[in-house]
Amino acid sequence: MDWDIVIGIETHVQLKTNTKQFSGASTKYGSEPNSQACLVSMAYPGVLPVLNKESVNSAIRFGLAIDAEISPRSIFARKNYFYPDLPKGYQISQFELPIVGRGKLSIDIDGQPKDVRILRAHLEEDAGKSSHGVIEGKSGIDLNRAGTPLLEIVTEPDLSSAEEAVIYAKKLHNLVQWIGICDGNMQEGSFRCDVNVSVKRKGASELGTRREIKNLNSFRFIKQAVDYEVNWQIERLEDGGRIEQATILFNPESGETKSMRSKEEANDYRYFPDPDLLPLIITDKDIEKIKKIMPELPEEMKTRFEKDLGLSGYDAKGITSSRDVTKYFLELIDLGANAKLAANWVLGNLFSQLNNKDIDILDSPISPSQLSSLINRIEDGTISNNAAKKIFEILWGNTGKKVDQIIDDLGLKQISDSNEIDGIVDEVLKNNLTMVEEFKSGKEKAFNALIGQVMKASKGKANPAQVSSTLKEKLSK
Amino acid sequence: MLNLSLKKLSQALEKKEFTSVELTQFFLNRVKKLNPSLNAFITVDEAKSMAMAEKSDQLIQAGKKTMLTGIPIAQKDIFCSEGWKTTCGSKMLENFISPYDSTVIHKFNDIGAVNLGKTNMDEFAMGSSNETSYFGPVRNPWDLNCVPGGSSGGSAAAVAARLAPAATGTDTGGSIRQPASLCGFTGLKPTYGLVSRYGMIAFASSLDQAGPMAISAEDCALMLDVMTGHDEKDSTSLDRKKENYSNFLDKKIDGLRIGIPKEFFEDGLNSDVQKVIQEALRQYEKLGAKIIDISLPNNHLAIPAYYVIAPAEASSNLSRYDGVRYGYRTKEYDDLMDMYFKTRQEGFGDEVKRRILIGTYVLSAGYFDAYYLKAQKIRRLISNDFKLAYEKCDIIMGPSAPSVAFKSGEKQEDPLAMYMQDIFTISTNLAGLPAMSIPAGFINELPVGLQLIGNHFEETKILNAAHIYQKNTDWHLKSPKGID
Numbered sequence: 001m002d003w004d005i006v007i008g009i010e011t012h013v014q015l016k017t018n019t020k021q022f023s024g025a026s027t028k029y030g031s032e033p034n035s036q037a038c039l040v041s042m043a044y045p046g047v048l049p050v051l052n053k054e055s056v057n058s059a060i061r062f063g064l065a066i067d068a069e070i071s072p073r074s075i076f077a078r079k080n081y082f083y084p085d086l087p088k089g090y091q092i093s094q095f096e097l098p099i100v101g102r103g104k105l106s107i108d109i110d111g112q113p114k115d116v117r118i119l120r121a122h123l124e125e126d127a128g129k130s131s132h133g134v135i136e137g138k139s140g141i142d143l144n145r146a147g148t149p150l151l152e153i154v155t156e157p158d159l160s161s162a163e164e165a166v167i168y169a170k171k172l173h174n175l176v177q178w179i180g181i182c183d184g185n186m187q188e189g190s191f192r193c194d195v196n197v198s199v200k201r202k203g204a205s206e207l208g209t210r211r212e213i214k215n216l217n218s219f220r221f222i223k224q225a226v227d228y229e230v231n232w233q234i235e236r237l238e239d240g241g242r243i244e245q246a247t248i249l250f251n252p253e254s255g256e257t258k259s260m261r262s263k264e265e266a267n268d269y270r271y272f273p274d275p276d277l278l279p280l281i282i283t284d285k286d287i288e289k290i291k292k293i294m295p296e297l298p299e300e301m302k303t304r305f306e307k308d309l310g311l312s313g314y315d316a317k318g319i320t321s322s323r324d325v326t327k328y329f330l331e332l333i334d335l336g337a338n339a340k341l342a343a344n345w346v347l348g349n350l351f352s353q354l355n356n357k358d359i360d361i362l363d364s365p366i367s368p369s370q371l372s373s374l375i376n377r378i379e380d381g382t383i384s385n386n387a388a389k390k391i392f393e394i395l396w397g398n399t400g401k402k403v404d405q406i407i408d409d410l411g412l413k414q415i416s417d418s419n420e421i422d423g424i425v426d427e428v429l430k431n432n433l434t435m436v437e438e439f440k441s442g443k444e445k446a447f448n449a450l451i452g453q454v455m456k457a458s459k460g461k462a463n464p465a466q467v468s469s470t471l472k473e474k475l476s477k
Numbered sequence: 478m479l480n481l482s483l484k485k486l487s488q489a490l491e492k493k494e495f496t497s498v499e500l501t502q503f504f505l506n507r508v509k510k511l512n513p514s515l516n517a518f519i520t521v522d523e524a525k526s527m528a529m530a531e532k533s534d535q536l537i538q539a540g541k542k543t544m545l546t547g548i549p550i551a552q553k554d555i556f557c558s559e560g561w562k563t564t565c566g567s568k569m570l571e572n573f574i575s576p577y578d579s580t581v582i583h584k585f586n587d588i589g590a591v592n593l594g595k596t597n598m599d600e601f602a603m604g605s606s607n608e609t610s611y612f613g614p615v616r617n618p619w620d621l622n623c624v625p626g627g628s629s630g631g632s633a634a635a636v637a638a639r640l641a642p643a644a645t646g647t648d649t650g651g652s653i654r655q656p657a658s659l660c661g662f663t664g665l666k667p668t669y670g671l672v673s674r675y676g677m678i679a680f681a682s683s684l685d686q687a688g689p690m691a692i693s694a695e696d697c698a699l700m701l702d703v704m705t706g707h708d709e710k711d712s713t714s715l716d717r718k719k720e721n722y723s724n725f726l727d728k729k730i731d732g733l734r735i736g737i738p739k740e741f742f743e744d745g746l747n748s749d750v751q752k753v754i755q756e757a758l759r760q761y762e763k764l765g766a767k768i769i770d771i772s773l774p775n776n777h778l779a780i781p782a783y784y785v786i787a788p789a790e791a792s793s794n795l796s797r798y799d800g801v802r803y804g805y806r807t808k809e810y811d812d813l814m815d816m817y818f819k820t821r822q823e824g825f826g827d828e829v830k831r832r833i834l835i836g837t838y839v840l841s842a843g844y845f846d847a848y849y850l851k852a853q854k855i856r857r858l859i860s861n862d863f864k865l866a867y868e869k870c871d872i873i874m875g876p877s878a879p880s881v882a883f884k885s886g887e888k889q890e891d892p893l894a895m896y897m898q899d900i901f902t903i904s905t906n907l908a909g910l911p912a913m914s915i916p917a918g919f920i921n922e923l924p925v926g927l928q929l930i931g932n933h934f935e936e937t938k939i940l941n942a943a944h945i946y947q948k949n950t951d952w953h954l955k956s957p958k959g960i961d
Binding site for chain 2: 047050084
């Protein structure tokens with residue numbers, strides 16, 4: 001039997017503000033427990049929330065980036081439930097009137113664009129952390145994270161496979177970093193996805209019952225969890241079972257999902273407008289102000305790179321896959337590197353080394369200035385591609401060395417002088433008459449053998465393109 | 478020192494007729510003597526108060542005196558005060574020592590006023606008789622067998638018995654005005670948003686407002702000068718130019734249009750109280766005011782709407798008292814849930830639990846629209862009634878409470894009868910309007926309060942009307958027997 005997979009994602013994006021959503025406490029990660037828990041974070045009697053304007057600006061930025069409606073008036077609401085790491089006994093969130101309304105994010109599925117509809121994005125605050133076992137026989141509560149600003153971004157159920165879910169998540173992950181509202185650090189929990197999964201008979205109009213996988217903080221986990229969950233649901237339905245609405249957790253060690261609570265156990269959050277906060281009013285003027293400082297978005301930049309720099313669609317997409325990569329690339333261009341070569345080197349050799357060693361491009365051992373000199377030397381014919389690869393390896397291991405120095409030290413300079421090449425070619429032709437005869441009698445392979453001989457005679461330094469054209473010219477005589 | 482107005486006290490301090498230390502000691506002695514029978518204070522800390530008085534004297538010496546510098550003020554125990562126990566009348570916060578000052582306390586400290594102590598109150602300001610306090614009921618100085626009203630009953634008894642020259646209170650549904658009426662002094666609830674709520678322990682955030690409780694309108698104006706002002710720490714605090722509330726006290730009230738809502742004189746109002754109010758209105762006419770009949774047709778919906786909105790907000794506001802971080806925690810428990818249940822069961826009193834239950838219920842899925850949303854609609858209707866009324870009149874007058882002080886225990890078993898105490902005061906909280914209660918006469922030696930309700934931000938108008946009345950009457954100067 002064939003099944004359709006239906007996926008919607010709610011992403012909690014931690015906003016990159018210095019202070020918390022409703023207080024002046026720091027949002028720094030990894031500090032001593034409770035050292036960033038001010039009286040508001042600890043919900044002392046009498047304290048009141050004051051909205052962080054920076055987080056509002058972040059939400060507006062996001063709204064603009066996904067071409068969404070930005071509500072002129074939005075409301076903060078209280079979501080009530082008891083938990084020790086929720087000091088007030090309620091979370092301040094937005095319920096009926098979120099700050100960002102409908103928008104869309106276009107993703108690329110096998111070269112085809114697909115619009116993922118964003119239903120809404122709203123501002124809220126994070127909870128603290130409970131830790132069990134740190135203090136013997138007791139639970140510890142760290143309220144450093146309590147009150148940290150979050151933007152929760154909710155899609156329509158527009159995704160139809162684990163792969164699509166990952167592509168969407170990656171695209172969103174890039175976007176929120178690109179527009180400077182999130183540091184994107186998934187290990188520290190700055191970008192977490194709740195993935196809603198359901199399946200239905202192929203072509204059926206009615207959606208199946210969904211189960212929500214909570215708190216996935218890596219793309220690999222999203223893939224694994226959704227794959228597992230989809231299989232689980234299909235198997236269950238094919239065995240004649242039913243799916244019950246539930247909140248589930250993914251265990252990365254076992255690769256399985258497990259129910260956390262069923263619909264019956266779900267909380268009644270008793271949402272109501274927070275009387276401590278006034279409605280959030282955003283004027284056209286506020287939006288205009290932010291429009292002016294919005295960076296060029298990845299999509300816009302990709303199109304521009306294709307048009308103005310002649311990059312292929314594939315390369316342009318790769319280069320705009322993250323703001324840091326783009327930054328590195330643009331530095332190469334500023335230093336005079338050929339755009340196509342630069343894209344090739346970044347997406348080829350540099351990426352493969354970085355990925356191998358799991359290094360961020362920001363920490364690349366090869367600086368843009370080094371790579372740009374390397375590319376410039378290729379373009380001006382000083383070195384061959386092979387020599388460039390050799391130099392790249394050396395640069396990777398010895399930060400700080402100059403490209404031209406390495407070329408000199410290792411004598412990698414190409415012979416591009418046509419008289420010199422003429423001489424070598426003549427010499428080789430004279431000494432390899434058999435091969436010449438073979439070529440003339442139609443054996444194409446002999447041509448490559450002759451090039452090999454010329455390269456050997458030049459100790460690999462002859463410019464291969466020049467060698468080829470010179471040979472061709474001389475053989476056709 | 479007794480019975481002097483704040484202005485006179487201030488002048489005496491200025492002229493060095495006595496020092497703040499002497500003045501503070503004088504009132505602390507009165508507290509020592511009379512508090513055992515009144516139970517008006519939860520916390521008295523002589524050493525702290527005297528240290529503050531000494532500092533105030535230094536300020537006065539240094540010529541840095543402002544109007545209330547050196548004057549002892551009794552503070553309702555709902556205002557967080559650094560280093561002071563701040564209980565909000567609850568076992569839940571019995572041993573809670575605040576690590577910070579509320580904005581109101583900060584403003585008084587800033588100008589060198591002396592904190593005379595923290596006054597008793599209904600638990601979390603929920604009550605109209607001061608009988609829900611964990612620290613025992615407060616007695617009415619006019620008759621110790623009667624309640625002082627609530628929730629600011631401790632401040633009320635303190636002012637009425639002259640244990641303090643003035644006090645602070647808070648008013649969510651009448652908690653300044655009803656006790657002012659029952660204890661015979663002047664109390665004012667400002668426009669919502671005028672006084673910062675930061676550090677004032679929340680009951681119902683959209684209704685809570687702090688205000689002064691003192692002998693006269695003139696004193697209230699001076700207190701208000703200190704208490705009001707925009708505060709960035711309270712998002713609902715209004716960002717508007719600070720006024721001088723004493724400026725227009727003496728303005729003539731010729732032609733002042735006083736609106737009398739007919740709904741304030743229907744069922745529920747004691748006929749003797751009605752006579753006192755009518756006599757007060759005749760006095761106003763003599764002073765040149767015009768009486769105009771008006772209607773507040775939705776007033777009868779104020780109590781039901783209030784008892785949905787206030788408990789809804791309270792149920793959420795009081796969730797933080799969970800035994801995890803501060804305050805009361807049950808001694809023995811099996812697990813987290815057990816700890817929550819026992820802590821809240823043991824830490825809260827009956828009235829607080831009742832309101833948490835009501836509030837939780839009206840916010841629940843399936844009931845929200847029928848209760849909470851409907852109550853909000855009524856709230857808008859009530860606001861609108863006032864808006865229309867103020868097209869015809871300048872201020873609105875009526876009784877502050879339906880009766881004089883009632884006997885302790887009389888309504889304790891009947892929450893609905895207790896809730897009716899606020900029938901004339903609640904609608905102004907729902908509409909966010911300023912209102913005050915001033916003494917207007919007596920029934921069987923128990924005081925009766927006249928309520929003056931102003932339009933938004935028209936504190937000066939009601940203070941002016943109250944002051945002119947007080948210049949021509951002496952009801953507000955009467956004090957109970959047995960307190961000298």
